[in-house]
Amino acid sequence: MTANGRKITIDPVTRVEGHGRVTIHLDEDGRVKESRFHIVEFRGFERFIQGRPYWEVPVLVQRLCGICPVSHHLAASKAIDQLHGLDPGDLSPAANKIRRLLHYAQIFQSHALHFFYLAAPDLLLNPAGPLSTRNVVGVAMADRELARRGILMRKFGQEILHALGGKKIHGITAVPGGVHKTFDAMERKLFLKGNADLPGIDTMIDWTGEVLAFMADYFAGHRTVVDTFASFDSGHLGLVGPDGALELYDGRMRAIDALGARTLDDVPDTSYASHFAERVESWTYLKFPYLIERGRERGWNRVGPLARLNVCDHISTPLAEQARQACFAFAGGRPINRSLYYHWARIIEMMHCAELIRDLLHDPDILSDDLRREGHRRPVGIGVVEAPRGTLIHHYEADDRGMITRCNLIVSTTHNNEAMNRAVNQVARARLDKQPEITEPMLNEIEVAIRAYDPCLSCATHAIGNMPLLLELYDHEDHLLSEYRR
Numbered sequence: 290m291t292a293n294g295r296k297i298t299i300d301p302v303t304r305v306e307g308h309g310r311v312t313i314h315l316d317e318d319g320r321v322k323e324s325r326f327h328i329v330e331f332r333g334f335e336r337f338i339q340g341r342p343y344w345e346v347p348v349l350v351q352r353l354c355g356i357c358p359v360s361h362h363l364a365a366s367k368a369i370d371q372l373h374g375l376d377p378g379d380l381s382p383a384a385n386k387i388r389r390l391l392h393y394a395q396i397f398q399s400h401a402l403h404f405f406y407l408a409a410p411d412l413l414l415n416p417a418g419p420l421s422t423r424n425v426v427g428v429a430m431a432d433r434e435l436a437r438r439g440i441l442m443r444k445f446g447q448e449i450l451h452a453l454g455g456k457k458i459h460g461i462t463a464v465p466g467g468v469h470k471t472f473d474a475m476e477r478k479l480f481l482k483g484n485a486d487l488p489g490i491d492t493m494i495d496w497t498g499e500v501l502a503f504m505a506d507y508f509a510g511h512r513t514v515v516d517t518f519a520s521f522d523s524g525h526l527g528l529v530g531p532d533g534a535l536e537l538y539d540g541r542m543r544a545i546d547a548l549g550a551r552t553l554d555d556v557p558d559t560s561y562a563s564h565f566a567e568r569v570e571s572w573t574y575l576k577f578p579y580l581i582e583r584g585r586e587r588g589w590n591r592v593g594p595l596a597r598l599n600v601c602d603h604i605s606t607p608l609a610e611q612a613r614q615a616c617f618a619f620a621g622g623r624p625i626n627r628s629l630y631y632h633w634a635r636i637i638e639m640m641h642c643a644e645l646i647r648d649l650l651h652d653p654d655i656l657s658d659d660l661r662r663e664g665h666r667r668p669v670g671i672g673v674v675e676a677p678r679g680t681l682i683h684h685y686e687a688d689d690r691g692m693i694t695r696c697n698l699i700v701s702t703t704h705n706n707e708a709m710n711r712a713v714n715q716v717a718r719a720r721l722d723k724q725p726e727i728t729e730p731m732l733n734e735i736e737v738a739i740r741a742y743d744p745c746l747s748c749a750t751h752a753i754g755n756m757p758l759l760l761e762l763y764d765h766e767d768h769l770l771s772e773y774r775r
Contacts, residue, residue: 310326311324311325311326311713311735311739312324312325313713313717313721313735315721320718320721321714321717321718321721323714324710324713324714324717324718325572325573325710325713326573326575326706326709326710326713326739334349334350334352334353334696334698335696335697335698336696337349338350338685338693338696339693339694339695339696340692340693341692341693342691342692342693343369343372343373343465343670343685343687343691343692343693344369344373344464344465344691346365346368346369346685346693347362347363347365347366347369347461347463347464348362348461350362350364350365350683350698351459352459353700354745355458355459356399356402356745357395357399357676357677357678357745358458358459358460359391359392359394359395359450359454359460360392360395360674360676360677360681361676361681361683362461362462362463363388363391363392363463363538363672363674364672364673364674364676364681364682364683365672365683365685366388366463366464366465366672367539367670367671367672367673367674367683368670368671368672368683368684368685369465369670369672369685370465370466370664370670370672371559371667371669371670371671371672372465372666372667372668372669372670372685372687372691373465373466373663373664373666373667373670374663374664374665374666374667375466375662375664377539379662379664380466380467380662381467381657381659381660381661381662382654382657382659383467383468383471383654383655383657383658383659383660384466384467384468384659384660384661384662386649386652386654386655387453387462387468387471387472387655387660388462388463388468388538389538389645389649390449390453390646390649390650390655391449391450391453391454391462391463392537392538392674393537393642393645393646393649394445394446394447394449394450394453394642394646395446395450395677396446396537396638396639396642396675396676396677397442397445397446397493397639397642397643397646398442398443398444398445398446398447398450399446399677400594400635400636400638400639400642400677401439401442401443401446401639402443403635403677403743404439404500404632404635404636404639405428405435405436405438405439405440405442405443406439407740407743408632408635408740408741408743409428409435409439410427410428411733411737411740412507412632413428413431413432413435438496441487441488442493442496442497442639444487445480445487445488445490445493448479448480448487449480449646452472452476452480453468453470453472464661466661466662466663466664467660467661467662468660468661469660469661470660471655471656471657471658471660472655472656473656474656477650477655477656480646480650481647481650481651490643490646490647490650491647493643493646494608494640494643494644494647497636497639497640497643498608498640500636500639501612501636501637501640504632504633504636505615505619505633508619508630508633509619514629515627515629515630516620516627517627518627518628518629518716518737518738519627519628519629519711519712519715519716519738519741520626520627520628520715521626521711521712521715522547522626523547523589523590523591523626523707523708523711524544524545524546524547524552524580524583524587524588524589524590524591525544525545525590525591525592525595525596525599525600525624526542526543526544526553526590526591526592526596526600526679526680526704527542527543527544527592527596527597527599527600527601527675527679527680528540528541528542528543528558528597528673528674528675528680529541529543529555529600529601529602530605532602532603533555533601533602533603534601534602534603534604534605535597535598535601535603535604535605535641536601536675537597537638537641537642537674537675538674538675539558539674540558540675541555541556541557541558542555542556542557542558542561542564542673542680543555543600543601544580544590544600545599545600545624546587547624547626548624549599549623549624552580552582552583552588553580558671558673558682559671559673561671561673561682561684561699562671562684563581564580564581564582565578565579565580565581565699566578566579566581566585567579567699567703568585573706575702575703575706576699576703576706577589577703577706577707578590578699578703578704578706579707589704589707589708590704591679591704591705591708591742592678592679592680592701592704592705593631593634593677593678593679593701593705593742593743594631594634594635594637594638594677595625595630595631595634596679597634597638597675597679598613598616598617598623598625598634598637598638599623599624599625600624604637604641605641606640606641606644606645606648607644608640608644609637609638609640609641609644612636612637612640613637616630616633616634616637628708628712628738628741628742629741631741631742631743632741635743666691668686668687668688669684669685669686670684670685670686670687671683671684671685676700676701677701677743678700678701678702678705678742678743678744678745679701679702679704679705680699680701680704681699681700681701682697682698682699682700683696683697683698684696684697684698700745701745702742702744702745705742705744708742709738709739709742709744712738712739712741712742713735713738713739715738716734716735716737716738717735720734720735
């Protein structure tokens with residue numbers, strides 16, 4: 290590095306869903322002054338939805354993303370139920386359980402996708418190794434059986450989505466007041482018992498248990514790294530049930546600070562607008578949500594698997610609860626404010642979802658044909674679920690004709706915006722201040738910090754664009770000094 294102030298640009302960040310860019314600003318001594326995680330492209334679904342009939346919304350919003358369309362489908366459906374005059378408890382037992390089955394299958398397959406396809410190259414392979422092998426193909430070469438299981442575990446969740454929604458991506462299950470179809474007996478038998486092409490739910494639970502054992506061993510063998518990499522204090526936000534249990538589909542909003550003190554005390558999810566505001570910055574399309582009561586500087590929260598484990602009192606299924614307790618025992622208690630623990634928390638949630646799926650597959654209500662309820666129209670509907678990446682909020686208002694007049698979406702990645710920026714900045718300072726040479730492994734470490742949050746940038750800003758990796762160095766007057774292309 291020279292004695293000139295420079296700007297390092299990583300564009301785009303790879304192995305995340307969507308497109309983003311990182312810029313690292315250096316001072317005149319070549320030390321990191323500031324780092325920013327930019328979301329640079331925009332389409333704006335909140336405007337697209339306006340003027341559409343409310344009953345179309347659960348189908349339309351799925352197009353926000355091809356990775357977690359079910360989460361948007363269900364959050365929107367919960368909101369549209371309210372426009373239709375129904376609260377979550379007003380739905381039939383069959384409709385509620387089928388929606389939950391869909392939700393848990395979505396989280397299971399999404400977490401499997403992230404671990405096996407996106408995170409495993411960071412955990413299993415040498416971060417300083419060749420880029421050509423640091424990917425899912427490299428994982429398959431290093432551990433063929435692990436890669437095979439990863440494919441089948443994701444397939445299991447996707448096949449449930451296909452059975453309930455008609456296709457694996459952008460299917461249709463929920464309708465105003467319920468669902469439009471249920472399982473048949475042969476479909477249920479397939480997921481309970483499996484066949485030659487797809488193992489059943491008991492195998493999914495066994496395999497998830499083995500991944501949990503791997504995570505425990507990995508963290509024990511890399512303790513210094515996992516406890517220090519992108520570690521910083523933050524708030525945490527998630528849904529909990531009436532008894533404080535982890536709740537993924539329908540619960541109350543709870544937030545805690547970095548020491549565990551309550552900052553949001555189990556408030557109804559429909560009251561979110563009274564507690565949250567969003568700040569806009571000129572350098573990104575991704576907004577910054579925060580708790581109004583605590584202000585912009587102290588009121589931001591992490592969301593997602595780690596945050597959910599931090600805020601809940603327990604998990605309702607036994608194997609996942611056992612894994613949660615083991616994780617916190619290793620970490621020294623809760624809350625955990627270390628980014629890499631997101632990977633462990635994600636697998637604990639996979640186990641929880643697998644146990645819930647097994648319970649629902651044995652429940653006779655999922656074969657019932659009592660699928661829909663009717664209500665009396667309301668002007669406002671708010672739906673909140675815990676998507677794979679965190680708390681997802683859909684808010685709609687409609688006129689007397691049923692046309693959407695307002696739409697506000699706060700997606701999981703938006704909540705994690707501040708945390709991802711801080712993670713990038715911490716890693717950049719730790720690496721660039723010590724090592725003036727810009728290397729491929731150093732760039733990957735910055736991306737590792739972002740990938741821990743499994744960001745869905747398409748959901749957050751509905752991004753479009755190309756995917757080259759470009760690293761540019763600028764002096765303090767924004768003159769291009771050199772560039773690096775991957």
